[in-house]
Amino acid sequence: MIGPSNVNRTARYGAAFALLLFAVPIRQFGPWSALWTTPSILIASVFIAWGAESAQFFVAQGFALAILAWMQTLPEFAVEAVLAWKQQTALLMANLTGAVRLLTGLAWPMIYVTAAVVHRRHTRQPLRMIELTAHQSVEVIGLLLPLVYALLIWWKGTLALYDGGFLVFFYVVYLALLTRLPATSHEEIDELESVPRAVVTARPLWRNAAIGGLFLIGGGLIYFTAEPFLGSLIAVAAAAGIPTFVVIQWLAPVVSEFPELASTFYFARQQEKASIALMNIASSNINQWTLLVAMLPVVLSLGHGSVQSLILDPEQKRELLLTIGQSFISFVFLLNMEFAWWEALMLFVLFAAQFALPAWCKQYITDAFFLWTIGEFVAIGVRRKRPLALKLFIDTLRAPRP
Numbered sequence: 001m002i003g004p005s006n007v008n009r010t011a012r013y014g015a016a017f018a019l020l021l022f023a024v025p026i027r028q029f030g031p032w033s034a035l036w037t038t039p040s041i042l043i044a045s046v047f048i049a050w051g052a053e054s055a056q057f058f059v060a061q062g063f064a065l066a067i068l069a070w071m072q073t074l075p076e077f078a079v080e081a082v083l084a085w086k087q088q089t090a091l092l093m094a095n096l097t098g099a100v101r102l103l104t105g106l107a108w109p110m111i112y113v114t115a116a117v118v119h120r121r122h123t124r125q126p127l128r129m130i131e132l133t134a135h136q137s138v139e140v141i142g143l144l145l146p147l148v149y150a151l152l153i154w155w156k157g158t159l160a161l162y163d164g165g166f167l168v169f170f171y172v173v174y175l176a177l178l179t180r181l182p183a184t185s186h187e188e189i190d191e192l193e194s195v196p197r198a199v200v201t202a203r204p205l206w207r208n209a210a211i212g213g214l215f216l217i218g219g220g221l222i223y224f225t226a227e228p229f230l231g232s233l234i235a236v237a238a239a240a241g242i243p244t245f246v247v248i249q250w251l252a253p254v255v256s257e258f259p260e261l262a263s264t265f266y267f268a269r270q271q272e273k274a275s276i277a278l279m280n281i282a283s284s285n286i287n288q289w290t291l292l293v294a295m296l297p298v299v300l301s302l303g304h305g306s307v308q309s310l311i312l313d314p315e316q317k318r319e320l321l322l323t324i325g326q327s328f329i330s331f332v333f334l335l336n337m338e339f340a341w342w343e344a345l346m347l348f349v350l351f352a353a354q355f356a357l358p359a360w361c362k363q364y365i366t367d368a369f370f371l372w373t374i375g376e377f378v379a380i381g382v383r384r385k386r387p388l389a390l391k392l393f394i395d396t397l398r399a400p401r402p
Contacts, residue, residue, distance in 0.1 A: 105351025
């Protein structure tokens with residue numbers, strides 16, 4: 001059985017692997033390198049996802065589960081850490097903002113569409129909303145403090161080591177809350193895809209070896225391809241005359257977020273599982289707004305050899321504020337523990353508008369996100385009624401631990 005001690009050991013190995021990954025500077029790679037680096041990152045992501053999905057059935061504590069979630073998002077952490085170690089400060093916010101906006105602005109609406117198609121196929125009725133369960137209020141409320149602190153980082157225009165300390169603290173609190181939730185039911189093994197299902201049902205010796213092998217192969221592929229992957233993207237941007245910031249912001253997250261997108265759409269295709277797909281994305285956003293952001297000044301300082309803070313330039317501040325605004329309205333949408341069809345439509349429209357409209361229109365999109373968010377909070381205050389997500393969250397805290 002894979003217990004917390006084994007997972008903690010895996011985390012230590014992962015940390016050592018991450019440091020080794022960034023030991024040499026980014027070398028020059030041609031655009032054709034993308035033809036082999038991109039599939040390699042995708043394959044690595046799938047292997048790590050299979051390992052994480054298999055191991056979750058043998059881990060009892062929320063802390064261990066969170067480590068597995070971190071392993072599942074290792075490709076994105078690797079991309080950001082390489083950029084930070086190489087002192088590519090102008091690009092650090094590119095991958096982060098692109099990944100978060102992709103997951104909420106595109107993945108959430110697509111999850112709703114997928115669930116709606118399946119619902120109509122089975123019931124011949126339209127799906128008006130995706131309803132969340134009581135325990136999922138932890139993920140919903142867990143988004144609030146990281147988003148508020150991200151707004152503080154934008155306001156002061158710097159990301160320092162002490163900011164990372166606060167963000168890690170928020171994540172530790174989130175982990176403590178996760179321990180109050182019930183463990184994954186073994187009855188759900190039959191719902192896994194073929195590879196993780198075969199791993200989970202194997203004999204303990206073979207099962208543990210397979211899980212370790214999946215992590216090892218996935219991690220090894222990332223080790224050897226993270227640097228050339230970034231180099232090839234930079235070369236593609238130069239060859240196509242596209243700003244490097246744009247390529248790192250959108251193309252890299254599409255590849256690094258592949259396992260999450262694949263698993264969430266897998267859940268969305270199953271009736272009564274669409275809320276799990278949404279919460280997978282919400283959990284990923286919590287990881288990104290806490291651990292991923294906290295990692296940047298640490299690796300930046302290690303790569304420089306002295307304590308360093310990330311100074312946000314005007315473009316990075318604009319992109320960060322837009323991303324925070326989109327995340328805030330997504331958080332507000334879930335406060336009633338539902339995700340309605342019109343909310344999915346508006347998220348997608350405002351996400352697509354960022355590409356369809358001129359760049360200067362992004363400020364108006366940002367304003368729309370924040371005005372909408374403020375309006376929703378004012379409406380909550382006028383109603384003087386506690387949001388359902390907060391009520392269920394408090395009930396979860398008061399409930400006996402499983």
